[in-house]
Amino acid sequence: MGSDLGNSPMGNLSKRERWLLKGGRVVDPVNGRDGAFDLLIDGDRIGRVDRDLLVEGGVSVVEVPAGLVICPGLIDMHVHLREPGQEHKETVATGTAAAVAGGFTAVACMPNTIPVNDNAGVTRFILNKAAEASLARVYPIGAVSRGQQGEQLADIAELKEAGCVAVTDDGRPVATALLMRRALEYTSMYDMPVIDHCEEQTLKGDGVAHEGFHASALGLRGIPAEAESIMALRDIALAELTRGALHIAHMSARQTLDAVRWGKSRGASVTCEVTPHHFVLTDAMLGAPTAYDTNVKMNPPLREAADRDAMLAGLADGSVDVIATDHAPHHYDEKRVEFDHAPFGITGLETAVSLCFDRLVHTGVVSLSRLIELLSVNPARVLRVSGGSLSEGAPADISILAPDMTVTVSAAAMRSKSRNTPFDGWTLRGGVAATIVGGRSVYVDKNAMLGHCG
Amino acid sequence: MKKDLLSINDLTRDDIYLILDTAEAMREVGERPIKKVPTLRGRTIVNLFYEPSTRTRTSFEIAEKRLSADTLNIAVATSSVLKGETLVDTALNIEAMAPDMIVLRHASSGAGHLLSRICRSRIINAGDGMHEHPTQALLDAFTIREHKKRLDGLKVAIVGDLLHSRVLRSNVLLLTTLGACVWVSGPATLVPRGLDQLGIRVTTSVDEAVVDADVIMMLRIQQERMQGAYFPSIREYFTTFGMTRERVARAKPDVIIMHPGPMNRGVEIASDVADGPYSVILQQVANGVAVRMAVLYLLAGEPEVAD
Numbered sequence: 001m002g003s004d005l006g007n008s009p010m011g012n013l014s015k016r017e018r019w020l021l022k023g024g025r026v027v028d029p030v031n032g033r034d035g036a037f038d039l040l041i042d043g044d045r046i047g048r049v050d051r052d053l054l055v056e057g058g059v060s061v062v063e064v065p066a067g068l069v070i071c072p073g074l075i076d077m078h079v080h081l082r083e084p085g086q087e088h089k090e091t092v093a094t095g096t097a098a099a100v101a102g103g104f105t106a107v108a109c110m111p112n113t114i115p116v117n118d119n120a121g122v123t124r125f126i127l128n129k130a131a132e133a134s135l136a137r138v139y140p141i142g143a144v145s146r147g148q149q150g151e152q153l154a155d156i157a158e159l160k161e162a163g164c165v166a167v168t169d170d171g172r173p174v175a176t177a178l179l180m181r182r183a184l185e186y187t188s189m190y191d192m193p194v195i196d197h198c199e200e201q202t203l204k205g206d207g208v209a210h211e212g213f214h215a216s217a218l219g220l221r222g223i224p225a226e227a228e229s230i231m232a233l234r235d236i237a238l239a240e241l242t243r244g245a246l247h248i249a250h251m252s253a254r255q256t257l258d259a260v261r262w263g264k265s266r267g268a269s270v271t272c273e274v275t276p277h278h279f280v281l282t283d284a285m286l287g288a289p290t291a292y293d294t295n296v297k298m299n300p301p302l303r304e305a306a307d308r309d310a311m312l313a314g315l316a317d318g319s320v321d322v323i324a325t326d327h328a329p330h331h332y333d334e335k336r337v338e339f340d341h342a343p344f345g346i347t348g349l350e351t352a353v354s355l356c357f358d359r360l361v362h363t364g365v366v367s368l369s370r371l372i373e374l375l376s377v378n379p380a381r382v383l384r385v386s387g388g389s390l391s392e393g394a395p396a397d398i399s400i401l402a403p404d405m406t407v408t409v410s411a412a413a414m415r416s417k418s419r420n421t422p423f424d425g426w427t428l429r430g431g432v433a434a435t436i437v438g439g440r441s442v443y444v445d446k447n448a449m450l451g452h453c454g
Numbered sequence: 455m456k457k458d459l460l461s462i463n464d465l466t467r468d469d470i471y472l473i474l475d476t477a478e479a480m481r482e483v484g485e486r487p488i489k490k491v492p493t494l495r496g497r498t499i500v501n502l503f504y505e506p507s508t509r510t511r512t513s514f515e516i517a518e519k520r521l522s523a524d525t526l527n528i529a530v531a532t533s534s535v536l537k538g539e540t541l542v543d544t545a546l547n548i549e550a551m552a553p554d555m556i557v558l559r560h561a562s563s564g565a566g567h568l569l570s571r572i573c574r575s576r577i578i579n580a581g582d583g584m585h586e587h588p589t590q591a592l593l594d595a596f597t598i599r600e601h602k603k604r605l606d607g608l609k610v611a612i613v614g615d616l617l618h619s620r621v622l623r624s625n626v627l628l629l630t631t632l633g634a635c636v637w638v639s640g641p642a643t644l645v646p647r648g649l650d651q652l653g654i655r656v657t658t659s660v661d662e663a664v665v666d667a668d669v670i671m672m673l674r675i676q677q678e679r680m681q682g683a684y685f686p687s688i689r690e691y692f693t694t695f696g697m698t699r700e701r702v703a704r705a706k707p708d709v710i711i712m713h714p715g716p717m718n719r720g721v722e723i724a725s726d727v728a729d730g731p732y733s734v735i736l737q738q739v740a741n742g743v744a745v746r747m748a749v750l751y752l753l754a755g756e757p758e759v760a761d
Contacts, residue, residue: 213648219563219585219623222647290571292564336542338562340583 018042020053024064024400027071029369029377030389039070041396044439049390065451067404068433071372072389073105073397075379076349078170078195078249078273078324081107081138084125085114090329090417092129092138095349098327098416099136100443102349103432105397106137107327108383110170111148118143118154120162127163135442136435137397139165139385144183144194148172151179153186160190165383168195170249171299173231175201180235184244193245193271193382198231198256199223199300208340210252210283210301218286220339223301225253232256236263236270247382248272250326252300254310261319271382273322276348276355277302277422279311285422294335294342295422298328315374316365322382323374325352329418347416351423354407357430361403368403396439402448405431455752458577460566461586462627470628474596476748477741483520484743494523494754498553501527502544503580504560509715509739510580510590514557517746523754526553545569554754558582563620576753584618590714591624593745595632597738598669601710606633611663611705613695614673614722615684616656617644621714622673626652639663640673641695643684660695667705671712672697675722688721697723702732710734 019041026037026049033049040047040059055061064070076099082090090098092109099107109126111117117126123140130138142159146152148169156167167187173196174180183194204227209215211222232248236259239246251257251274263270277298282305285296296302314320328345335342356375360366366374376399380388387397411424433448434441455472456464465473483491499518503511511527518525530544539547541560548556555576558566563583570577581587595605602608610629616622616638629636636654638645639662650656657663664670675691685691702709711723711733719725728735 211647213651216646216648217623217652219583219620221584292567333540336568337540338560338568339564340562 018047018058019060019062020055021064021070022061023066024068024070026390027069027369027372028390029373030072031391033390034369039390039398041436041439044396046390046392046394046396048392064400065449067402068448069368069401069403071399071401072376073387073435073437074103074353074375074399075106075108075383075385075387076104076325076327076352077108077322077379077383078275079107079109079327079349080112080329080345081109081126082329083113083129084122088331088417092126093133093135094415094417095327095329096130096133096135096138098347098349098414100435100437101415101432102351103353103399103401103435104136104349105399105435105437106139106385106387107349108139108141108165111141111143111168112171116143116148117141117164118146118148118159120155120158123159123162123164136437139163139383141166141168141195143167144169144174145179150175153179153182156186156192157190160192164192165385166193166195166247168197168249170195170197173197173199173201177234177238181238181242184238184242184246188242188244191245191384193247195247195249196232196235197249198228198235200227200230203227203230208297208301209286210303212283212304214283214286218292220286225255225303225307228253228300229255229259232259236260236268239263239270240266240268243269245269246271250275250278250300250324251311251320252278252303252307254307257310257314257319264319271321271378272319273324274311274315274320275324275326276352277346279308279315280355280359281422282308292339293422294337294339295346295420297339297342297344298326298346299344312360312365315360320374321378323352323356324379325349327416329416330420332419335420345420347414347418347421350414350416351409351421353401353432354409354428354430355423357401357403358428362429396436398436399432400434400436400449402431402433402445404429405433405448407431458566458570459588459749459753460570460577460579462588462591462624462631467631470592470595470632473592473745473748473752474599476752477596477744480747480751481741481744483747489520490522491520492522493751494518494521497523497555497754499523499525499555499557499750500548500553501525501557501580502530502548502559503528504530504565505581507559507581509742510559513739513742514580514746517743517750520743521747521750523750541565541568542572545573549573549575555750578749578753581620583620585620586624587620587714588624589742589746589749590621591628592749593738593742594625594671594712594714595628596741596745597712597734598710600737600741601734602668605629608634608668609666610634610636610669610671611667612636612638612671612673613660613663613697614640615644615675616640616649616673617646618676619673625671626654630654637663637667639695641685641691660701661704664701664705667709669710669712670697670702670705672723674714674716675718677718677721692721696721697727699724699726699730702727702730712738715739
């Protein structure tokens with residue numbers, strides 16, 4: 001893979017004014033399209049989408065090999081870019097490079113930077129860094145509370161004005177029901193969702209892994225599934241009370257999914273996401289193939305097979321709205337310690353698409369069109385941002401996916417600054433051929449665009 | 455045998471019997487006027503202890519010295535673990551001086567596995583967090599076999615803090631591998647989830663657990679557990695789970711009582727039980743040296759493993 005555009009079929013696209021993607025399968029659920037369409041990119045916008053568009057003068061043509069999928073740009077709404085403050089793990093530049101290599105045209109980044117993104121200064125800093133990098137779009141997410149301390153609301157209107165699309169105290173869940181109530185009420189004035197990392201702190205205690213057989217056998221302190229579901233139930237009830245918009249982040253437990261279904265059935269404004277690792281892996285990874293591998297330590301933890309299967313069922317039946325990666329880069333030194341002392345989290349941007357194809361589409365769990373809803377349409381809706389469709393006139397944020405590409409995951413070859421993935425060495429079917437942001441091709445896999453997949 | 459001894463799962467049934475049989479021969483060394491054999495002469499063994507330990511460290515050190523190994527003790531204060539040098543860096547520094555074996559005691563489960571992946575030296579787990587303490591289980595099995603002549607088919611009741619005990623985990627794996635029928639008992643707040651999946655019987659009734667038992671093994675209750683609200687008081691713990699003469703009377707007449715130490719008299723065990731005729735607690739300590747000699751000898755005696 002590579003983004004050297006020199007001899008690629010999309011070689012100098014960034015200089016072109018108008019160009020036509022010809023061939024390939026266009027999947028655009030919002031506009032009800034799924035089939036062979038041509039797509040005209042006009043500057044930074046989508047010009048036209050139709051069957052067999054005529055090639056006009058001054059329009060460059062890119063032949064998209066048969067078998068590739070052209071879809072609205074993927075949006076990862078749960079990413080840790082680590083800048084400012086932890087640039088040894090990731091920067092906005094390396095994180096967005098990883099994003100576009102992973103097929104994402106936009107990411108929403110979590111506020112647990114140093115300092116915390118609880119004020120317009122930090123938000124603007126992140127947006128400036130994103131503009132400098134000029135790869136994926138970056139949507140900052142502000143803190144719910146000042147310093148993520150769970151005491152006072154952050155200046156949410158100011159955050160919104162500066163460019164934040166949502167608020168969360170991700171990783172430091174809002175402990176009191178009262179503050180969560182206030183956050184939901186307050187954000188409802190600005191039509192911003194509150195993103196909820198559900199974790200009841202006293203039940204979580206100093207747990208490091210899912211409380212179940214594997215943690216018990218390995219002598220690891222457990223985090224019960226109920227630590228997550230209890231807070232989800234509380235906050236869904238508060239969403240109903242306040243009419244605020246609640247988004248449950250990275251669900252891991254089947255009880256939490258049931259809670260979300262219950263909330264939706266009552267008409268609460270609640271949506272939810274699941275990560276690839278929670279629908280692929282289980283807590284059996286704690287013991288094998290590598291016992292105590294700190295790259296399977298994440299929060300929420302990998303749960304049991306029944307939970308993993310529940311996530312697959314929720315993805316299939318529509319209960320799950322979004323797939324997000326919870327991309328959480330950590331320096332290798334930080335992970336090369338005792339399991340108890342290692343930080344929680346794994347990278348996700350560069351493995352998500354392959355895992356989704358391999359474990360969801362090729363296995364028949366979801367259709368391709370449903371996958372695009374999960375990765376593009378719905379995150380755009382939840383965050384109230386543009387994107388999620390290939391409508392004429394919309395920003396030309398487009399992902400070109402290669403469902404049959406054989407990908408061998410290589411942590412060492414990743415664009416992310418960090419290497420903490422449990423998927424290193426996995427061979428998966430499905431990958432990314434190209435990523436176009438605002439009409440500029442920001443990532444191209446030459447082989448895939450030349451039709452050499454596999 | 456594998457390169458390292460991190461868990462009882464690293465041992466086959468045959469490995470376990472080999473260790474126990476070798477320990478019989480090693481015990482004889484300790485009965486000689488000159489308690490030393492040249493078996494590990496020229497080998498360097500580092501005892502790297504991140505947790506305070508008197509019994510286990512002394513036992514390993516005596517075992518090493520009786521085998522003529524060159525031994526070195528490194529005690530790292532627990533408080534400095536997080537701010538100081540990482541475990542990996544400490545281990546790599548020790549590795550640079552080319553020891554043959556590292557005996558590791560650490561407060562975090564899986565610490566030995568981490569060293570095992572980066573060290574050429576053989577790693578012996580002398581207790582890792584809440585995970586395992588394999589040489590303790592081996593010496594327990596040795597002691598049981600000494601008294602009962604077998605392990606297969608015995609009823610062994612293990613009583614106490616099941617959640618935090620590495621002694622429990624190693625013993626369950628070893629005893630079930632050798633065919634013993636294992637019952638465990640402790641307050642519901644101290645029973646780890648899914649424990650029954652290890653092929654043992656779990657009950658919160660200590661009276662049920664000890665009925666007709668051949669062996670009763672007590673686990674230490676750490677008094678600081680009360681702060682975690684695991685049980686209301688020492689007094690209530692002793693009345694519901696403490697090993698008293700009345701409870702011992704429910705077991706077989708020739709029952710033996712074991713404890714890995716250090717004991718809390720009047721908490722998990724009554725003094726008259728600890729000092730009673732069925733107590734083999736000090737024999738466990740004596741046997742620990744022979745069993746650790748066997749483990750050291752068998753691991754060191756293997757041909758070098760190329761990495």
